[in-house]
Amino acid sequence: xxxxxxxxxxxxxxxxxELNHLKDVERPKASQAIADxxxxxxxxxxxxxxxxxxxxxxxxxxxxxxEETVSNARLIDESQLDTTKAxxxxxxxxxxxxxxxxxxxxxxxxxxxxxxxxxxxxDSPIGKGLLGKKVGEVAxxxxxxxxxxxDVLEITRK
Numbered sequence: 001x002x003x004x005x006x007x008x009x010x011x012x013x014x015x016x017x018e019l020n021h022l023k024d025v026e027r028p029k030a031s032q033a034i035a036d037x038x039x040x041x042x043x044x045x046x047x048x049x050x051x052x053x054x055x056x057x058x059x060x061x062x063x064x065x066x067e068e069t070v071s072n073a074r075l076i077d078e079s080q081l082d083t084t085k086a087x088x089x090x091x092x093x094x095x096x097x098x099x100x101x102x103x104x105x106x107x108x109x110x111x112x113x114x115x116x117x118x119x120x121x122x123d124s125p126i127g128k129g130l131l132g133k134k135v136g137e138v139a140x141x142x143x144x145x146x147x148x149x150x151d152v153l154e155i156t157r158k
Contacts, residue, residue: 005069005109006076006088015073015111019066022059030056069111086130086155088122093154094130094139102153107131126150 007015034056037049076089086092091106105120107130113121120127129141130152139150 004072004074005111006074007109007112008076008089011109011112012070012073012075015066015070019063019070022063022066026059027063030059083155083157084134086133086152088131089157091156092130092133092152093156094150095153097138097149097151105130 030052033052034049037046037052040046040048083090086107088107088109091104093102093104095102105118105126107122107127108119110121110123113119113124122128122131125141125143126139129139129150133139133152135152135155137152139152141148141150
């Protein structure tokens with residue numbers, strides 16, 4: 001049983017576009033590379049052929065995984081979400097109680113996560129710890145060093 005992931009319309013479109021690119025562009029390239037290598041003679045000693053076959057296998061595995069992700073993807077109607085709690089696609093402003101550092105993260109699906117751009121997975125320790133919290137609550141998050149405490153300052157849908 002595969003895991004259901006929730007996406008915004010933009011995130012799901014990006015995922016589908018990448019899958020289509022792999023199928024329509026990369027797959028034919030891999031087949032052509034195999035054909036080119038096959039034309040170079042004896043396959044038993046043809047390293048280029050072996051490499052092309054392996055690359056094709058990796059590509060097919062990636063396509064299969066993405067197809068599974070897309071088939072288990074669910075679109076979120078953000079207008080129906082509770083704005084008082086931190087949920088997927090909430091932007092949460094938090095303050096680290098230890099060092100006073102203030103951070104802002106948008107909670108997203110695993111495949112959309114990009115920490116550099118403030119997108120944090122709901123499957124990450126911090127993401128899990130923030131889910132369901134309200135403004136004014138303290139999120140206690142278990143990390144390898146111990147427990148970190150964050151004050152939830154603001155929750156928005158941006």
